[in-house]
Amino acid sequence: MQQTDLFSYNNYPYNPGGSALKRVVWYYVNALVFKSSLFPFYAFKNGLLRLFGAKIGKEVEIKPCVSVKYPWLLTIGNEVWIGEKVWIDNLVMVTIGSNVCISPGAVLLTGSHNYKKTTFDLLTGNVVLEDGVWIGAGAIVNMGVTAASHAVLSSGSVATKDLEPYTVYQGNPAVKVRHRIIG
Numbered sequence: 001m002q003q004t005d006l007f008s009y010n011n012y013p014y015n016p017g018g019s020a021l022k023r024v025v026w027y028y029v030n031a032l033v034f035k036s037s038l039f040p041f042y043a044f045k046n047g048l049l050r051l052f053g054a055k056i057g058k059e060v061e062i063k064p065c066v067s068v069k070y071p072w073l074l075t076i077g078n079e080v081w082i083g084e085k086v087w088i089d090n091l092v093m094v095t096i097g098s099n100v101c102i103s104p105g106a107v108l109l110t111g112s113h114n115y116k117k118t119t120f121d122l123l124t125g126n127v128v129l130e131d132g133v134w135i136g137a138g139a140i141v142n143m144g145v146t147a148a149s150h151a152v153l154s155s156g157s158v159a160t161k162d163l164e165p166y167t168v169y170q171g172n173p174a175v176k177v178r179h180r181i182i183g
Helices: 020-034 042-051
Strands: 074-076 087-089 094-096 107-109 111-113 122-124 127-129 167-170 175-179
Touching: 020 042, 107 127
Parallel strands: 074 094, 087 107, 094 127
Antiparallel strands: 111 122, 167 175
16 A cells, blocks of 8 residues: 655645745745734735735735735735634635635635645645635635635635535535525
8 A cells, every 4th residue: 555755745846936035035024924913003914915916905904813825826805804813825826805804713725735646746726705705713715715706604614615606604514504695
């Protein structure tokens, strides 16, 4: 029976973009400003993200202790709330529409590994949260998932497939539980 051989791991042809220097500088900015609770200033954080290549809309609120892997692979619309301890692990593009709420402790994952290969190859897929989406506290959105307009992923749930518009999902893996009616 074959076994995983992490020594043979090679993530070629993956390239996160940005120069090595840019990635190192971002690592420290992320650690000191974003992952910290010392800088609660939204405009400052939004400015830093833009400086590193993110496309950020108006009135984006990023709470303390948020982690962003690579800002140059991030687009955020207008009026977005990103709660405490959210992890945006964007190895590839993450697109967040307008009026999106990402609750505390949620995780957006764009990468995984091929467990069927001895080399444990890297797999990636974009994450898209369309306008009006709500990702509940502690929920996980996996690589390649699109949450369509005004979909809801409830607290602690895990999205492994696309979420339909105006639909509430719950569980692990998340399943449809009802339609979202906004009054």
